[in-house]
Every structure is written in structure tokens, then in C-alpha cells.
Amino acid sequence: MRNDSSNASLWVSAMRKSTADRLIVAFNFPPFTDGSAVTVAKRIVEADVPVDVVSADLSAVRSRDESLVDLVAPWLVEHHTVKVPVLFADERSLVPFVERGLIAVRQRRGRPYEEVYSRSMWPHSHFLAARLRSEGDAHRWIAEFSDPILWHADATLRPSGAVSLSGANLRLLRAVGSRAQAFLRENATVLAWAQFVPFLLADELVFTNEQQLQVMLNDAPEWMRAGVESRATISPHPTLPASHYRAEKGSPQPSPQDRFSIGYFGTFYPNRGGGEFLEAISLLPASLRARITLDVYTGDAGHLLDAAIRLGVADSVRKQSPLQYRRFLQTSNSYNALLVNDIATSPFGVPSPFLPSKYSDYAGSTTDTMAITLPGSPLDQKPARWRAHVGDVDGIAAMLEEAVVATGKNILFP
Template sequence: MPDQTTRRLVVAFNFPPFTDGSAVTVAKRIIEADVPVDVFSADLSSVRARDESLWDLVSPWIRDHQTVKVPILFADERSLVPFVTAGETAIRKRGTSYDEVYSRSMWPHSHFLAARLRTAGHADRWIAEFSDPILWHVDGTPRPSGTTSLKGSNLRLLRAVDHRSQTFLRNNATVLAWAQFIPFLLADQLVFTNEQQLTVMLSDAPEWMRAGVEKKAVIAPHPTLGSEHYRDESEPTATPSSSRYSIGYFGTFYPNRGGGEFLEAISLLPAEMRERLELHVFTADAGTLLDVAARLNISDCVHRRPPLPFRDFLRVSGRYDALLVNDIATSPFGVPSPFLPSKYSDYAGSSAATMAITLPSSPLDNKPARWRAHVGDVDGIARMLASAITVG
């Protein structure tokens, strides 16, 4: 039984009701832990849509939630410093001492504020989670980052580490570098979603830092909510055809990141099989998807649906025969992939089968799936689809 008396603070720059992948994961972490928390987050109304169902999902565990308005800039001190200052001021005025503070990237702001609260004595323990390798895009190119000024709260963080670490941080004074290495140095526990992510992020650290990171590292894939969240009591909207093998995809569909191969595989199927297949993509941006489908003459198989609130997505997912999830097309990191799609954890709780297009030996490839084919193998994807349609 979780300790209900422990005081926990969640620092999450992006948090419900604003919706994105990290906000969903933080909400699920809170539900999974099953203890009340206070939350400090940012107002993301200028860059993120609201999903009140996501807030309704997590709100029973929220004791106090404070949101601050700051400029919304990704790796820029013009946004980060006001967030840290506002958070530290709010916690100091509240006069609360926490047993534990938890923060999660992406958005680097969260780790900076959590580090400051830990070093200032406002929390006895700091758990820092990383959603993805901070320093790299999925294609292996560096993420652009603003610099960190060596003053104010940053200077206080610098003084909290030893001389060798200070020299390293001074020589790597960017927002994203500090968002990775400050937790490496100061957090009490480091959470990664898969082993290959840890491998890639360790390779960015100097050798003398790695043993300490490995000692504090925990592998914790994205949580899957309980079956009660998938019970379908909603109105019969977005219902797939009962006469076709139906595949659902929820989120942005990237034809240039593996999705195009899936559409091409559909086009390779015999006409009688294509007539028994439909793909529903729930997304706000489907222009490229529909253009590619039209070019491949499979428009009758591919349907765009409007995005659903998170709780409706969970309930509707079970109406499909299979739910599609895919790795990106390449991995230039020296490992099969440091990215585990968070969508898999939501599909895993559904009664629908999972259909995974994976890089061999990737974190996704190591997960259970009813149907599986490999990235780049269009003929193999077509064979998988033919088997799924035949078996039903």
C-alpha cells in the first residue's frame, strides 16, 4: 500500500488539461503511484489544446495545482528562468517541505525547477524522468538550444556540484545539456523508458559521470492504465465497418517516418483484400496522409477521423481489430532505437490487437504484439496485413 502521508510535488511544465505525450505520461505516473500530489506547471494555452477528459482522469490525485504564465519557448532562458523563479517563489511562500519532487522532460524547464527545489532544501529526494534523449532529434541531428547564463538560480545549481562537475557544466553551458547533466549529477533517481535510451544518454556523458548515473538509473516503460478506463460506454461515433478488418491509428501519421511504407503495403494487396481492409487515422493534420493514399489509389481504404479526447480514445480503441504503432524509419544512434513510442502503452490496455512495425531489436520490437513486421520491409508488411485480414 503506497504511503499516503508522504508529501510529493510534481513539477511538469506541460500538464493536463493541456495535452501532449509528456502530459499524458505524467498523469499516468501519478495514477500508477496512487498517492496525492501537489503540481506546479505552466499555462500552455498558446501552444497546446486543452483536453478536459485528461484533467478529469488525473484530478482525483491532485491536492493542489498551481499554474504559472511564462513565455513559451522550448530551450530558452527567457522562458526557463521565469518558470524557475515563479516556482521557487510559490513553494517558498507556501512554506511546504516535500519528501519527494518528481520532474519529467521533455520541456527542460521541469528539471531546472526540481533541481533548484532539491538543492534549496524544499524536497528531500528528487526523481528525474527522461522521455527521450534530450540532446538529439529522432533523426540523430542535435536539438538546437539556447545558452545557460552563469548567474542567479543557475549559479546556485553550479555551486551545488563538485569542482570537476562545475568545470564540465561551464564548458557545456546550454539549456539542454544542463537539463540532462544536472539531473545526472543531482537527482536521487533517474528514470528512463528503455535500456537503449539509457545507453545513448550515457554516451553523451563523460566517462567519470557514467557510473553514478547507472547506479541511480531505473527503467520504467510508460504506464498502462487499468481495464476500467477502456470500458466503452460512449456514443457509437467513429465506429469501423463490421465487414472490414479495421485498423486504428491515433496521433500524427508521418508518411516520411514509416507511415508511407504502411500505405504502400496496402497498395500491394490484391484488390479483393483491399476491399476487406480499412485504416482509420485520428489526427488533426491528415493532408499528406490523404495525398499519399490518393497517389497510391487506396483512398477507399484510408479514412481520416478527428482527434479524440484521451479518455474517449481509450474507450474507442477496443472497437478496432488492430491498433497500429511504428518505430521511426531509421536509427542513427548505434543502437536499434532509443525511442519507445508512448502510444504502445495505451494500446497495450485495449482489447484490440497491437500491430507493430518495428526496427529489429528495438524497444518496441521487444514488446508483445499480435501482428509484427519490420521497418523497410514493405513486402513483409503486406504479408502481415494479408494474414491479419485472413485470420480476422
């Protein structure tokens, strides 16, 4: 590892002698624990080709997970980690990431990449990839969108800093037609450009579900939409092969359960769907409630435990420490059900443009999925052994009763 004038540290894999023809631009990337970083890592495994990577040092805002590094290491040739201020939709972070990323790539690379792939969130990734594609450093650009860039899950607009109409941004403007130039000048914010510059310049646009594509198309002017649709690909988050879920010999396993055990991995929001699940448990007869354990693997459990106490279900809820990614996959096999839920949203014109990435990890587990969905949402269209709908507390309680009774023959209940 060394530092160069680009403020980027460089890691070169000893596992591969070949050079890479594909560059991954991912502001958030392993070893940092982040949902988008995990998805990019799984995309690399799925593609199964050598890659170089440019990413940011997220030490200030994310913890590390070395199992994510192990996941991508067989495909990683060179990894440039760029040190910049970590700010979301702000040019004070975005501009140095792009400039230092360009220097890092060009100092090590004497010819263009066949392909550059970038993924939001964060918006930085698409800006660097756009420069690489428009300035001849890559022959093809694949831009993936994790969620609608412009909108929060509650359908409110995300705040965004401005884009300066000078310097390198003027070169990006010159890469598009006159009508597109006028549109970008009128919508000169970081998040707007993070969506519309890929819409104009990327060779392929990847969305996780059809409803996300529809919402993002609705944000675009009508003259832009046909071109976007012609280059759009729908590709849900990848699921890793079964080998990644098998526990290593000698690794500790959860204690055997004497209840119907439900696993939930990640932040559990009582005010975003979690509260009604706890309320549904409270509606069950005491004899059934005593047979249920909900394990929540999270670093922030204050609101969860407060809600459980308030609803009288504290005996059915256990807070567990967060797990590194590999351990999470292995532990997922130890439960009777894995819980995933949609978040109730204000109207987008579609049931939901969001597909929880957690579902793709659950899909590879031997444990069945328990899904609480919005009718017609992308999650609602996925297979699940048990299903109820957001807002239907009685329906969730009935689902839980059915699951406990159906699985009871395999559990030694007290």
C-alpha cells in the same frame, strides 16, 4: 482559483483534505493535450498518492482535454499553473518558470516535500526540480527522461539556447563538485544542463528503455557514468487499468465494421514510416485491399490523404477527428488492430532509443497490436499479435494479408 505575485494560478482540490508530500514539476500537464502530459498523468495514477503540481499555461501552443483533468483529479491537492512565455530551450521562458514556480511553492508550503518528481520534455521541469532539491525544498528528487534530450529522432542535435553562468545558476554549480562545475561551464546550454544537472544531483533517474539510457550515457563523460547507472531505473510508460477503456453507458460508439479495421491515433507521417504502410496496402490483391480500412485520428491529414491518393489506396484510408484521451481509450477497443510503428533513425549505436508512448495505451486495449519495428528496438521487444519490420514493404504486405485472412472468420466481408 486566484492569482498571486508569482503569476501562478492555484487550484485546490475539494476531493482531498490531506496535504501532499510529493510535488510533481511538469511544464506540460493536463488539461493540455501533450504526450508528456499524458505520461505524467498516468504516473500519478500509477503511484496512487496525493500530489501537488507546478506546471505551465500552454494555452498558446496546445489544445485542452478535460478528460485528462478528470484522470488526475482524485490525486491532485494543489495545482499551480505558471504563466510564462512558451519557448522550448530558451532562458526567456525557463528562468521565469523556475522563479515563479519557486515562489508559488514557497508561499503555500511551510516545510520541504519528501519527494519532487520532474519529467522532460520540456527542459524547464528539471531546472525547477533541481533548485527545489539543492535549496532544501525537497528531500528526494526523481528525474524522468522521455527521450534523449540532446537528439532528434533522426540523430541530429536539437538546437538549444545558452545558460547564463550567473545568479541562480551559480548556486546550482556550487551544489556539484569541481570537476562537474568545469564540465557544466564548458557545456552551458539549456538542453545540456537539463540532462547533466539531473545526472549529477537527482536521487533517482528514470528512463523508458535500456537503449535510451545507453545513448544518454554515451553523451556523458566517463567519470559521470557509473553514478548515473547506479541511480538509473528503467520504467516504460504506464498502462492504465482496464476500467479506463470501458465505454460509459449511452456514449456513442463507432459503427460496426464490415472490413478488417485498423486504428491509428495521432499524427501519421508518410515520410516517417506511414508511407510504406500505405504502399504495402497497395501491393495487396484488389480483393484483399477492399477488406481493409485504416482509420487515422489526426488533426493534420493533408500529407496522409495525398499519399493515399498517389498510391491508389484512398478507398482504404479514412481521416477521423482527434479524440479526447478518455474517448480514445474507449474507441481503441472497437478495432481489429491498433497500428504502432518505429521511426527509421540514423545510427545511434543501438537499434533505437525511442519507445513510442502510444504502445502503452494500446497495451491496455482489448484490441491486438500491429507493430512495424526496427529489429531489436524497444518496441520490437514488446508483445504484438502482428509484426513486420521498418523498410520491409513486402513483409508489411504479407503481415496485412495474414491478419485479414486470420480474422476473416469474425467479419462479414462484402
